[in-house]
Amino acid sequence: MDRPVSEAQTKADLGETVLFKGAALKLDCGAALEDIEIAFRTYGQLNAEKTNAILICHALTMDQHAASENPLSGKPGWWIDLIGAGKIIDTDRYFVICSNVIGGCAGSTGPQSLKPDGSGPYGTDFPVLTIADMVRAQGLLIDHFGIDSLFCVLGGSMGGMQALEWAATHPERVFSAVPIAASTRHSSQNIAFHEVGRQAIIADPHFQGGRYYDGDERPRKGLGVARMAAHITYLSETTLQQKFGRNLQDREAVSYGFDADFQIESYLRHQGMTFVERFDANSYLYITRAMDYFDLAADHGGNLAAAFEGTKTRFCVMSFTSDWLFPTSESVQTVRALNAAGANVSFVEIESDKGHDAFLLDEPEMHATLDGFLKSAAQARGLNATKEAKDD
C-alpha cells in the first residue's frame, strides 16, 4: 500500500482526527477503504527517539477518550485510573495514543461515514472488518507519528485482541504487549451472545436494513436489547447477586405484569437506554462481527504458537477469576502458545468477583502487575525513569 498523505485536522468535539487522503486500506474481506479518517487522543510527549509510545486499544463500545473527558457524555476517560501524570501509564514518561477503531462511531471511518462517491452514508454497505483491519488502520496512525516501534500495545477485551494481533502480525513494531481479559479467538459462546445482539438490532423495524441515517428514527430498541444481553456477560453472577439480588424496584410487591419489577431489570433497561444515545447500531454489528472472526491460530495454519514464532516482544497476559466471557482458560491457551514460541511472557490471574468488567475497574492487583511489567519493560527499552524535574 502506498504511504498515505496525511492531513491532520482537529474536530473540537471528537478530539483529534487525521485523514489519510488518497490512500486505500486493503481489508481482509477483499474490499478497500478509501480516505480513511482516524479519530484519536494523545497524552504526554513523544520523545526524540520516538521510543516511548504506548498504544491503548479500546474495547467494543469504548472510544479514544481513554484518559480525558468524553466530550459527548461528559464522563471521565474510561482508563483515567491508569493513565495520567504520575500514574501507572505515566504520561510524564510515555506518549500515550488511543484511537477509535475503524468501523466505530466516535469519529473514525465507520458505517456512519459518507461514501467517497457522494451517495450518502455507508450503512451496511460498509465492508465487514476484522481485528487485523483495525490494527492496519492503527498502523497508519503510528506511521503518521513517525513511530517505527511502539513501546507497548495495551488493551482489555477486544483491545487485548488487538494487542495480540499487533504482536503476531507486526512483531518488529511491538516492544511489549499487554492483552488483558482477552483471547486469541472468540469462543462459540461469545459468538452466540453477539448473534443475539445483532439479531435484536436487525429485528428492530427502524433498522431498515441498516439505512436508517436519513430518517429520524434509529433502531434504539434493538440496540438497547443487544446492550442488555451483552451487559450481563460483562458482570459476574456474584456481582449481580450482591448488587441486586431479587430486590424489587420502587415497589413493595411484584406487579403481576411485565414492568421492571426487579432492580436488575430496571438496571439493564437503563443500560440499554443510555447506550443507544452514544452508540451506533451499525457500528455494533460491524465491531461484534470483527471480534467473532478473530482467530489467530486459524490465521497461522491452526497452530497458535506459529503466530508468535521467533517473537522478541515481551508479553504480560492478565485474566480475572470471575470473568466468564474471556475466562482464564483462554488466557492460559495464549500463554501456552507463547511459551511454545519461546516468548518472554508473564501471566497473572487476578482474583476478582467483578467479572469481565474488572479490567476497567480499580483492581489493585492488576495495577500492581501492570506497574511492575511496564517498569521492567521500560528499563529493558532504556526509557528514563522520569522526565527531568520541572521545578528547577
Added chain:
Amino acid sequence: MIDPKASAHGNLASSRIDLQLIANRVEPGTKVLDIGCGNGALLDLLVSDRQVDARGLELSQKGVNACVTRGLSVVQGNADTDLSYYPDNGFDTVILSQTLQATQKPLEVLSEMARIGERLIVSIPNFGHWRVRLDLLLKGRMPITGSLAASWYETANIHLCTLRDFTDLVDQIGLQVESCITLSNGRAREISGKPSARHNLLAQQGVFVLSRG
C-alpha cells in the same frame, strides 16, 4: 516445603546460600527457566548477578503476582502438566529448586526438563540425612526436620527421596551428574560426580548440576 501454600524459595529465605550456590552455576547472559520460582528470589538474583534472560513458572498465584510485580517474567502453571508446552532446547539452564519432591510425577518432570534445557540444576531435601533416619528408627514416626517441617498429613512433599535415590533416577533417565553440592548446617561442599554413602548420611540438601551427557 514447610507450608504447602508458601513458595519453595520463600521457605529458603533464611538459607539464601542455596540460591547463591545455584546462581553461581548459571552462565551469565544465558536463558534460564526456574520451575517453582516462588516469589522470585532466585530469578531476581539471576537477573541482577548473572544478567540472564530469566523466566519462571510458579504454581501459586500469590507467588506469580509477586514476581510479575517486581518485573520478572513469570507465568502461573504446574510443573507436572505445563512443561510440555515449552519447546525443545528452549533454555540453556532449567532450574528446579526444592520442588521435585512436591511434584506428582518426578520422573516425567525431570525428563521434560532435560528436553527443554541443555543443563539442569535440581536441589532436593535429602531424606537420607542421619536425623531423618534416626527419627524413624528411634521414634518410629515420620521425621520432621528444618527443611521438612510439616506433618505427614499436611506436607506438600509427596515424593521424598535420598540423594542416592535421586542419582538412580538421574541414571534411569540417562542424564549425567556434572557436579553436586551438599549442604549441611549452612555449609556447602562441592563434590565431583555422585554423592557417596557418607554424603547421603550427612547432607541435609543436595544441589545437582545435570547434563544430557
